Amino acid sequence: MSGIVCAIRGGPTSKPTISRAIALAKETKKVLHFLYIVNLDFLAYTESSRVRVIKEEMHEMGDFIVLAAQEKAENQGVEAQGAVRDGTVAEGIIEFSQEIEADYVVLGSPRAEHEENVFTRERFESFVAMVEKESGAKVVLSEIERS
Numbered sequence: 001m002s003g004i005v006c007a008i009r010g011g012p013t014s015k016p017t018i019s020r021a022i023a024l025a026k027e028t029k030k031v032l033h034f035l036y037i038v039n040l041d042f043l044a045y046t047e048s049s050r051v052r053v054i055k056e057e058m059h060e061m062g063d064f065i066v067l068a069a070q071e072k073a074e075n076q077g078v079e080a081q082g083a084v085r086d087g088t089v090a091e092g093i094i095e096f097s098q099e100i101e102a103d104y105v106v107l108g109s110p111r112a113e114h115e116e117n118v119f120t121r122e123r124f125e126s127f128v129a130m131v132e133k134e135s136g137a138k139v140v141l142s143e144i145e146r147s
Contacts, residue, residue: 004033004103004104005033005104005105006034006069007036007106010062010065014069016143017106018034019142021034021073021140030104032080033080033096033100034069034083035066035093036062038058039087066082094131105131105138109141109143
């Protein structure tokens with residue numbers, strides 16, 4: 001099996017990533033695999049008994065996001081599948097890419113430096129290099145959508 005992994009979070013910021021992945025799938029005629037990672041690390045320091053419920057709800061949200069992306073791809077003539085996984089984003093992308101022997105991984109580009117962002121430019125470049133090295137797939141970045 002081979003194809004394209006498109007890591008998505010949902011919402012407006014995922015639109016350019018989904019569009020780039022669909023375009024790449026059309027160009028390469030490869031199967032597109034949308035991937036949503038449920039990361040509950042932020043709950044590690046809580047004593048809430050609702051962790052199981054929160055996890056289930058996040059999986060349901062991930063299923064919905066992936067299904068919406070699949071439908072968009074299929075409406076454009078692209079074969080698309082979806083997966084929701086638990087773990088850290090980096091590990092999840094790498095493991096899934098290895099599992100399907102991905103040729104490409106499509107990631108969203110970080111927003112402008114002045115906006116709130118998980119990655120600095122340097123951290124993002126390191127992240128991309130790690131994903132390429134560990135997964136064996138080429139990382140393709142989406143363009144930032146300007147409103």
